Amino acid sequence: MAKAEVEVITSERRRRHWSRADKERIVAAALQPGATILGVARAFGVHSSQVFRWRQQLCGKETPSPGFAAVTIAADPHxxxxxxxxxxxxxxxxxxxxxxxxxxxxxxxxxxxxxxxxxxx
Structure with a gap:
């Protein structure tokens, strides 16, 4: 039988507080080659949408790649x-x-x- 880790929150505050260092550590793990957001979120016990939000806050919004590229017409000797x-x-x-x-x-x-x-x- 697998052991499950349970976190009991005894204070009035119902939400966990993540320090900036913890957020940076989790986002850095998610940015590693081959890492998936879901896998990292499960490993740290946080929801995947929270990792996406932290990545956006710490790294900035991703800019979409342009749909068109510049074209140069060059003379061809052939x-x-x-x-x-x-x-x-x-x-x-x-x-x-x-x-x-x-x-x-x-x-x-x-x-x-x-x-x-x-x-x-």
Whole structure:
């Protein structure tokens, strides 16, 4: 049989008071790689919504990532061959580049757009 820990509150104050240090310790545990809010909340005996609130108070509100990114059109030295063969090139950030050469099949272009939309969410 598992032992359960019970906290008895004998004072008139019915709510537990968490010090700022305790809140910071719990939020820091929740920010560790691989940690989940629910797991941390259970480990410290607090409701998960309280951990979310403390994280918001201590770390600030999360700003949503922008839906659109800046686009730069650069001259390509292979433009002459690309015009005759067909070329679609999409760059996302500095590391991701998608290039479709040859005749652009509408199904491939549609799949590319769907993948980009799914990845931006």
């Amino acid at each position: 433009v002459a061959t690309a015009r005759t063969q067909g070329l679609i090139e999409v760059e996302i950030g500095a590391e991701t580049k998608i290039r479709i050469s040859g005749s652009a099949d509408p199904a491939i272009v549609t799949a590319l757009i769907a993948a980009l939309r799914a990845g931006s969410r």
